[in-house]
Amino acid sequence: MVKRSLPRRPSSFSSRRAAALPGEIETTEIQPFPVGFCRSTEELLGGSDARSLLAALDTPSPVSVRFNPYKVQGPSGQRISGNDPSVNPTGESVVVTGGNPIDSAPFSQGTDSGGTPLIRPARLAGNEVPWCRYGYYLPQRPSFTLDPAFHAGAYYVQEAGSMFVERIFRQLFEPDTPLRILDLCAAPGGKTTLLSTLAGASGLVVANEVIRQRAGTLVDNVRKWGIGNTLVTNNDPSHFASLRHYFDLVLVDAPCSGEGMFRKTPGARTEWSEANVKLCAARGRRILGDVWEALRPGGILVYSTCTFNVQENEETVEWLASEYDCEPVDVTADPAWGIVQGEAAGMATFRFFPHRVQSEGFFAAVLRKGDGRVRVQVPKPRKAIFAPLARREGEEAARWVGQPQQMLFQRVGENIHAYYAPQFQAVREISESLSVLCSGVLCGQLFGGKLRPEHSLALFHDVSRRQVPVVELSPDEAVAYLRKADISPVRLQEGINLVTFDGLPLGWIKRIGARSNNMYPKELRIVNL
Numbered sequence: 001m002v003k004r005s006l007p008r009r010p011s012s013f014s015s016r017r018a019a020a021l022p023g024e025i026e027t028t029e030i031q032p033f034p035v036g037f038c039r040s041t042e043e044l045l046g047g048s049d050a051r052s053l054l055a056a057l058d059t060p061s062p063v064s065v066r067f068n069p070y071k072v073q074g075p076s077g078q079r080i081s082g083n084d085p086s087v088n089p090t091g092e093s094v095v096v097t098g099g100n101p102i103d104s105a106p107f108s109q110g111t112d113s114g115g116t117p118l119i120r121p122a123r124l125a126g127n128e129v130p131w132c133r134y135g136y137y138l139p140q141r142p143s144f145t146l147d148p149a150f151h152a153g154a155y156y157v158q159e160a161g162s163m164f165v166e167r168i169f170r171q172l173f174e175p176d177t178p179l180r181i182l183d184l185c186a187a188p189g190g191k192t193t194l195l196s197t198l199a200g201a202s203g204l205v206v207a208n209e210v211i212r213q214r215a216g217t218l219v220d221n222v223r224k225w226g227i228g229n230t231l232v233t234n235n236d237p238s239h240f241a242s243l244r245h246y247f248d249l250v251l252v253d254a255p256c257s258g259e260g261m262f263r264k265t266p267g268a269r270t271e272w273s274e275a276n277v278k279l280c281a282a283r284g285r286r287i288l289g290d291v292w293e294a295l296r297p298g299g300i301l302v303y304s305t306c307t308f309n310v311q312e313n314e315e316t317v318e319w320l321a322s323e324y325d326c327e328p329v330d331v332t333a334d335p336a337w338g339i340v341q342g343e344a345a346g347m348a349t350f351r352f353f354p355h356r357v358q359s360e361g362f363f364a365a366v367l368r369k370g371d372g373r374v375r376v377q378v379p380k381p382r383k384a385i386f387a388p389l390a391r392r393e394g395e396e397a398a399r400w401v402g403q404p405q406q407m408l409f410q411r412v413g414e415n416i417h418a419y420y421a422p423q424f425q426a427v428r429e430i431s432e433s434l435s436v437l438c439s440g441v442l443c444g445q446l447f448g449g450k451l452r453p454e455h456s457l458a459l460f461h462d463v464s465r466r467q468v469p470v471v472e473l474s475p476d477e478a479v480a481y482l483r484k485a486d487i488s489p490v491r492l493q494e495g496i497n498l499v500t501f502d503g504l505p506l507g508w509i510k511r512i513g514a515r516s517n518n519m520y521p522k523e524l525r526i527v528n529l
């Protein structure tokens with residue numbers, strides 16, 4: 001029998017009264033909420049708590065960011081981008097391995113020369129997201145587009161509840177465990193970039209997105225984040241059955257009815273319907289069923305949504321536990337955080353209600369797959385994708401990376417990629433059976449024995465700063481560079497230069513005599529200011 005512990009409907013609330021609920025709620029703010037949603041919220045929380053939730057959904061969303069500890073360090077604001085000589089004047093590489101490169105890095109908002117608020121690595125003390133070492137609330141929403149650090153992958157703008165994935169991860173895995181992680185519904189990449197941070201150089205994150213266009217955004221965000229341990233795939237969840245018992249951790253952040261989005265995107269309210277909740281619940285189950293075989297026995301499954309209703313949340317977990325061999329795991333939240341910790345079929349659940357927690361709304365369940373016999377199955381390779389480099393080619397590629405000794409350089413078609421050695425075999429196996437859009441660090445192409453670097457290499461946290469001149473841009477120059485405007489060649493040296501802002505690499509620029517060629521990718525340029 002399944003067991004569930006949830007905030008129950010108060011006994012004074014009868015189904016006869018449920019039909020009259022919308023009329024009973026007197027504040028004008030809640031009028032736009034769908035009737036069925038009001039009813040299920042009342043059933044879930046009871047009268048006054050439901051009203052508090054609806055009232056909270058009519059207030060502005062909190063704004064939070066999660067910084068990239070591979071690129072930003074605090075509290076002094078210094079960075080540890082691998083071999084940055086300004087940080088590390090001895091010239092020795094700073095070793096950035098798996099686990100937690102930096103323990104804390106508060107941000108503050110400064111201003112650029114035009115007075116526009118920017119996020120900067122300095123102090124936002126007192127604004128920490130309590131369950132995520134790298135998360136901070138901002139006092140207001142700045143123009144992220146105008147902050148070059150945002151484009152450099154220094155931070156990701158992420159809803160605070162979603163950062164709870166870090167809490168789950170830290171309670172279940174030791175730092176530097178070589179994990180294979182699958183983020184099945186990954187675009188635009190919020191949780192992927194967090195998992196990539198946590199997995200470090202010893203782990204591998206496979207970030208999958210079934211919708212091709214959304215997968216493109218995921219690729220952009222993964223490259224910008226620049227840790228180099230992530231592979232982006234564009235597959236249907238059912239395709240992962242070919243990787244039997246392969247992953248140590250699977251995250252299913254399911255497409256849902258998005259009740260948590262009612263706050264930020266009021267249009268989501270008009271799209272909501274009971275029929276859609278049912279459809280989303282059925283789809284969530286299908287996705288979970290499709291991917292179950294890919295999780296290794298003893299491995300961890302995290303199922304999450306940004307919706308409140310029980311059909312898509314607890315009932316889906318109950319369904320999973322009734323169909324498959326699931327075991328509870330010991331994960332907790334600090335009661336002071338206001339997160340509602342419950343259980344569904346004995347599995348730990350966490351719900352973030354916006355009237356109790358600074359969050360838009362989030363649900364997560366965590367469980368372990370029963371420890372049966374592990375039979376890892378790797379499908380027969382369809383085609384050979386990787387080719388080793390000749391010695392000279394390898395040396396040329398290696399000089400662009402701060403710590404090449406921990407990486408393997410491979411040719412994929414015309415391109416040179418770099419991979420952390422511990423997970424290269426897994427990269428190979430996955431690449432030979434799924435549709436891979438990007439993997440490792442795309443370094444560039446060789447012409448006459450010389451590497452022409454790709455943009456993603458500039459954003460790799462461990463790009464070498466010794467191979468080409470590094471030119472620091474002013475705030476206005478940096479924004480001009482990101483708009484792909486012409487940059488004065490005066491401070492550039494002949495050939496390729498790496499341009500930085502506040503020490504963070506933004507991309508490449510080439511000086512050819514009296515002119516410069518802005519190499520920022522056209523498709524990424526800032527178009528609206």
Ligand SMILES: C[S@@+](CC[C@H](N)C(=O)[O-])C[C@H]1O[C@@H](n2cnc3c(N)ncnc32)[C@H](O)[C@@H]1O
Nearest residue numbers: 185186187188189190191210211214253254255
């Ligand atoms: C909640 S969003 C994921 C958000 C993402 N995990 C993040 O943190 O940024 C759900 C994703 O599932 C994808 N999706 C939609 N239908 C799907 C399906 N049938 N199977 C798998 N994924 C699907 C959507 O395109 C969307 O990108």
